[in-house]
Amino acid sequence: MSVRTDIRNLAIVAHVDHGKTTLIDAMLRQSGTFRSNETVQERVMDSNPLERERGITIFSKHASIQYAGVKINIIDTPGHADFGGEVERILQMVDGILLLVDAAEGPLPQTKFVLRKALERGLKAVVIVNKIDRPDAEPHNTLDKIFDLFVALGATDEQLDFSVLYASSRQGFARTELDDDCSTLIPLFDAIVRDLPGPDVEPDKPLQLLVTNTDHSDYLGRLAIGRITRGNVRKSQSVTAIRFKDQTLAPFRVTALYTYEGLKRQDVEVAEAGDIVVLAGLEDIFIGDTVADSEFPEALPGLSVDEPTLNMIFSVNNSPFAGKEGQYVTTRHLRDRLYREALTNLSLRVEDTDSPDSLKVSGRGELHLAILIETMRREGYEFQVSKPEVILHNEGDKVLEPYEELTLDVAQDLVGSCIERLGQRKAEMVSMHTTPDGHTRVVFMIPSRCLVGFRSEFLTITRGEGLLNHMVAGYQAYKGGTVGRTRGVLVASDPGTTTAYALFQLSDRGEFFIDAGEEVYTGMFVGEHSRDSDLCINVSRTKAMSNMRSKSADEALTIQPPRKMSLEQKLEYLNDDELLEITPKSLRLRKKILDATERKRDARSRERMEEGQE
Numbered sequence: 105m106s107v108r109t110d111i112r113n114l115a116i117v118a119h120v121d122h123g124k125t126t127l128i129d130a131m132l133r134q135s136g137t138f139r140s141n142e143t144v145q146e147r148v149m150d151s152n153p154l155e156r157e158r159g160i161t162i163f164s165k166h167a168s169i170q171y172a173g174v175k176i177n178i179i180d181t182p183g184h185a186d187f188g189g190e191v192e193r194i195l196q197m198v199d200g201i202l203l204l205v206d207a208a209e210g211p212l213p214q215t216k217f218v219l220r221k222a223l224e225r226g227l228k229a230v231v232i233v234n235k236i237d238r239p240d241a242e243p244h245n246t247l248d249k250i251f252d253l254f255v256a257l258g259a260t261d262e263q264l265d266f267s268v269l270y271a272s273s274r275q276g277f278a279r280t281e282l283d284d285d286c287s288t289l290i291p292l293f294d295a296i297v298r299d300l301p302g303p304d305v306e307p308d309k310p311l312q313l314l315v316t317n318t319d320h321s322d323y324l325g326r327l328a329i330g331r332i333t334r335g336n337v338r339k340s341q342s343v344t345a346i347r348f349k350d351q352t353l354a355p356f357r358v359t360a361l362y363t364y365e366g367l368k369r370q371d372v373e374v375a376e377a378g379d380i381v382v383l384a385g386l387e388d389i390f391i392g393d394t395v396a397d398s399e400f401p402e403a404l405p406g407l408s409v410d411e412p413t414l415n416m417i418f419s420v421n422n423s424p425f426a427g428k429e430g431q432y433v434t435t436r437h438l439r440d441r442l443y444r445e446a447l448t449n450l451s452l453r454v455e456d457t458d459s460p461d462s463l464k465v466s467g468r469g470e471l472h473l474a475i476l477i478e479t480m481r482r483e484g485y486e487f488q489v490s491k492p493e494v495i496l497h498n499e500g501d502k503v504l505e506p507y508e509e510l511t512l513d514v515a516q517d518l519v520g521s522c523i524e525r526l527g528q529r530k531a532e533m534v535s536m537h538t539t540p541d542g543h544t545r546v547v548f549m550i551p552s553r554c555l556v557g558f559r560s561e562f563l564t565i566t567r568g569e570g571l572l573n574h575m576v577a578g579y580q581a582y583k584g585g586t587v588g589r590t591r592g593v594l595v596a597s598d599p600g601t602t603t604a605y606a607l608f609q610l611s612d613r614g615e616f617f618i619d620a621g622e623e624v625y626t627g628m629f630v631g632e633h634s635r636d637s638d639l640c641i642n643v644s645r646t647k648a649m650s651n652m653r654s655k656s657a658d659e660a661l662t663i664q665p666p667r668k669m670s671l672e673q674k675l676e677y678l679n680d681d682e683l684l685e686i687t688p689k690s691l692r693l694r695k696k697i698l699d700a701t702e703r704k705r706d707a708r709s710r711e712r713m714e715e716g717q718e
Contacts, residue, residue: 108302108378113177113331115194117219118204119212119573123234127204127273128167128180132366134276134289135169166329166380168364171293177364177380181218191218193316193391193450195225197331197380200300202292203229203250203266204273207241208540210249212511217575220257229266230295236282237272240540243282267299303331305377310397311335311343313381314404318391318448324360324384328395331380333404335397337361338374343385348392348406355398356386390447412453412466413506413552413576416473417490418442419462421685423694424599424625429687430486435461438487441480452476466495468576470556474672477686486687488694491678494553497579504579506552509534511545512562513571519544521565529554530583551583552576557676560669589679592638594631595695596624600644608661610641616666617693618643627698629682632667640700 118124168177179194201222205211211219222229231250233243247268254264269292271278278292279285317329337343339361345354362369362382375381383395392406420426420435427433432441442463446454453466467473470492477489497504510531512522516538523533523546531550539545555574562572594614604620616631624630624643633639669677674684674691681703685692697703 105304105306108305108376110173111175111177111302111378112200112296112300113179113198113303113378113380114200114202114296114300115179115181115198115222116202116204117181117215117222117229118234119206119209119215121206123206123273124204125180127202127232127234127271128178130273130276131169131178131289131292132167135171135293166364167367169366172297174297176293176296191221195221195227196314196316199227199303200296201227201229202232202296204232204234205246205250206238207233207236207243207246207270208238209513210242210246211253212573216253216257219253223254223257223259223263226260226263228263228300230292230299231266231268232271232278232292233268234271234273236270237275242540243270245540267295269295303378305332306334307336307377309334310400310402311337311395312397312402312404313337313395314406315345315389315391315393315395318389319382321384325387326389327360327382327384328386328389328393329380329382330395332375332377334377336374336376337381337383337395339372342398343395344398344401345386345389346394346396346401346403348390348394348403351403353401354386354388356389358383358385360384391450411495412451412468413495414469414473414492415453415464415466415495416492417457417462418465419459419488419490419683421486421488421687422461423488423628423685423692423698425623425685425687425690425692427486429689431484431688433486437485439463441483441485445476449476469552470672470675474675477675478671481686481688484688488683488685489675490683490696491680492556492675494551494556496582503582505582507549507577507580508552508555508574509577510548510550510555510572510574512548513539513543513545514566515569516542516544518566518570519546522546522562522570525558525561525565526550529558549577550574551580554583557589560673560676589677590636592633592636593629593682593693594633595638595640595700596626596628596630596643597640597700598642598644599625602630602643603646604661604663605647606641606643606645607663609645610643611663613639613641616643616664617669619666620663625694625698627695627700629693629695 116124116128166177166179168175179198181191181194203219205215233246235241236243269278269280270282271292276289277287278289280291312333312335313330314333315328315330319327319329321327337358339358341358343356343358345356347354360383361372361375363372363375363379369382394403396402418438420438421433442454442465446452451468451472455464457464465473467476473492494505514522526548529550531548531554534547534549536544536546559572562570602618602620602622602624607616607620614632614634618624618630630641630643671691674693677693678684681696683694683696685694695703697706
C-alpha cells in the first residue's frame with residue numbers, strides 16, 4: 105500500500121445556501137480552469153434545472169483543477185438528508201472533505217448529516233468558515249460550534265486536528281487568519297494539498313474499481329463512474345464486472361476511458377490507482393458492481409445506505425382527464441421508469457402491489473420523492489400518487505418509527521405559536537437560543553410522520569419568513585395517533601368550467617384553489633372548506649337568464665385570488681382517502697373515489713369494519 109502525492113480526491117460539504125456551489129465556481133476560475141475570455145454561468149455545478157430553480161444540490165457532480173503539480177478532484181455533495189444515497193456513494197470515492205459553514209448561521213442539520221457520514225468513514229476535513237463579510241458574521245463563535253459538533257459526532261483526535269480558513273466564496277478569497285488581507289483562494293489550495301491526504305493505492309496489484317455512479321451516452325451507452333482502488337485500467341482492456349446483487353461475473357471490453365479535467369471528461373489511454381474514471385463497455389453495469397481484472401475477479405464491499413423512511417403508492421392516472429396532457433400514461437411506462445430509477449437512486453425502493461396498476465415507492469423523505477415526481481412529470485409522465493406514509497419497524501413486541509431532528513429559525517414573537525403547534529404533533533423541544541440576527545433557533549425531536557404537512561403550517565405561522573430544516577435521527581418507540589388536517593375540502597360536485605359567478609357566490613364556504621375559467625371534474629378539489637368537514641359544491645354554475653342580465657355586472661364580480669401550492673405542499677395536504685394527479689401541465693388534488701355517493705358508501709363500510717374489529 106502506498107499514497108499518491110500527485111492527486112487529491114475531496115468532497116465539499118455544506119448546508120443549503122452556505123456558499124458551496126459559489127465556492128466551487130471561484131475555485132474553477134482562479135485555478136485557470138476557464139479561459140480568461142470564457143463566459144461561464146454562475147453556480148456552474150448546479151447543471152440540473154431543478155437544482156437551479158430550488159437552489160440546492162440534488163445530484164453529485166465532478167470537477168477537477170490543477171494546482172502546484174497536484175490534480176484536485178472535487179465532488180459537489182447534496183446537503184439534504186433526503187439525498188443520502190448520493191452522499192454515501194460520493195464518500196466512497198474521496199479521501200477528505202471541505203466543510204463549509206456560514207459564519208452567521210453556524211452548523212445546521214444538513215451539515216451535520218453529511219459530516220457524520222464522513223467522520224464515520226475516517227475522513228479528514230479542512231474547515232472553511234464562509235461569508236465572513238456578512239454584517240452579522242460571528243466567525244469565532246461559529247468555529248467553537250463546529251468544534252463542538254465534531255466532538256458530538258465522535259470525531260477522533262486526528263479528525264479534531266483540522267485546519268481552519270476564513271473565506272468569502274462570493275468575493276473569492278480565503279484567509280488563514282481573520283485579519284489577513286489575502287484576496288485569493290491560494291491559502292485554500294495550499295491547505296488542500298498540505299492537510300488532506302492523497303489516496304491509498306496498490307498500483308502493482310490487479311485492477312479493482314467500485315462503481316459508485318452511472319451515466320449514459322448516446323454514442324457509448326451506459327457509463328460506469330468510480331475510483332480505481334488498485335491496479336490500472338487501459339482502453340480496450342478486457343475486464344470483468346462482478347455483480348453486487350448475486351456476485352455473478354460479466355466479462356466486457358473497455359471501449360472508452362475518461363478522467364475529469366475541469367468540468368469536462370478527457371479521453372485517456374490509461375488510468376492509475378487513485379484516479380476517478382468514467383468507462384464504457386457494458387450496457388447493464390450497475391452501482392455497487394466491481395470492475396476487476398479478468399484473471400483475478402475479486403469483489404469490493406458493496407455500497408450500503410440508510411433505509412427509506414416514507415412510502416407512497418404511484419399508480420396510473422384514472423381521472424376523467426387521464427391521457428390529455430401526458431406522453432407516457434400506461435402501466436408499462438410507469439413501471440419501467442420507476443424500476444429504472446431504482447437502479448441508480450440507491451435510497452429508493454420500488455415494489456409491486458396487489459394492484460397491477462400501482463407500485464409502492466419508498467424514499468428517504470418528502471423532498472426525495474417530490475424530486476422524483478417533478479422529474480418524471482417534466483419528462484412527460486402522467487400518474488397519480490397517494491399520501492406519504494411513514495415506514496414503521498417492528499422489534500419484538502415494540503413498534504418503532506423514524507424520528508427527525510427539526511430546527512426552526514423564527515422571530516421571537518412567533519416562537520410560542522410554533523411550540524404550541526409542534527406540541528400537538530408530539531414534538532419534544534431539545535434546545536432554544538437566540539441567533540446573531542435576533543431570531544430564535546429552536547431544536548425539536550419529532551416523529552417523521554408528524555412532520556408531514558407541517559411545512560405549510562409553519563410558512564403560514566411565520567408569514568413565509570421562518571426557516572425550517574430537518575434530518576433523520578434514528579428510530580424510537582411509536583407515539584400513537586396524531587392530529588391530521590384540521591379542515592375539510594371543497595369538492596367539485598359537477599364537471600365543467602368554473603365561473604366567476606359560482607366562485608363569488610360560494611366564496612363564504614372557504615378558500616379556493618382554482619380560478620375562473622378552469623376545467624374541473626367531479627371529485628376534484630376546488631378549495632379548502634372553512635369547517636372540518638368536506639363539502640361538495642358546483643363551481644360551474646352560471647347565472648340564471650333574465651331580462652335584467654348584464655354582462656358588465658358579471659365582469660365586475662371580484663373574487664379572491666386562489667391559493668397556489670407547490671408540489672411538496674400538495675403532497676403534505678393529502679389525507680388517506682385522497683390522491684394527487686400528476687401531469688406535465690397540472691397538479692390536481694382529488695378524492696380516491698370520485699363519486700360522492702360511492703364515497704359515503706365506502707366510509708360507512710369502513711366504519712362497520714372498524715366496529716367489528718373492536
